Amino acid sequence: MSKAKFTRADLVFREFIKELRLGLNLTQKELAERLGLPQSFVSKYETGERRLDFVETAFVCEVLGMSLEAFAAEFTRRLSKVKGARI
Numbered sequence: 001m002s003k004a005k006f007t008r009a010d011l012v013f014r015e016f017i018k019e020l021r022l023g024l025n026l027t028q029k030e031l032a033e034r035l036g037l038p039q040s041f042v043s044k045y046e047t048g049e050r051r052l053d054f055v056e057t058a059f060v061c062e063v064l065g066m067s068l069e070a071f072a073a074e075f076t077r078r079l080s081k082v083k084g085a086r087i
Contacts (some may be wrong), residue, residue, distance in 0.1 A: 012079050018046045018058045020064045
């Protein structure tokens with residue numbers, strides 16, 4: 001099974017989600033418990049082994065205390081600062 005190709009946008013997305021978790025002083029395990037999912041779920045999307053779909057992203061944002069709208073706005077702002085990054 002080959003790994004999916006990831007873009008700079010994917011990296012910005014993963015780093016931002018991880019930053020939100022760390023900002024709440026949560027371990028991957030603690031976040032996973034709040035999500036009701038295994039720790040490997042969090043680990044895999046933070047390392048790029050898997051991607052979050054829209055519904056999963058909305059759920060993770062909710063658990064991390066950020067609206068999907070605010071997340072999208074901040075993600076777009078961060079992405080605009082990365083040369084060559086696009087969705």
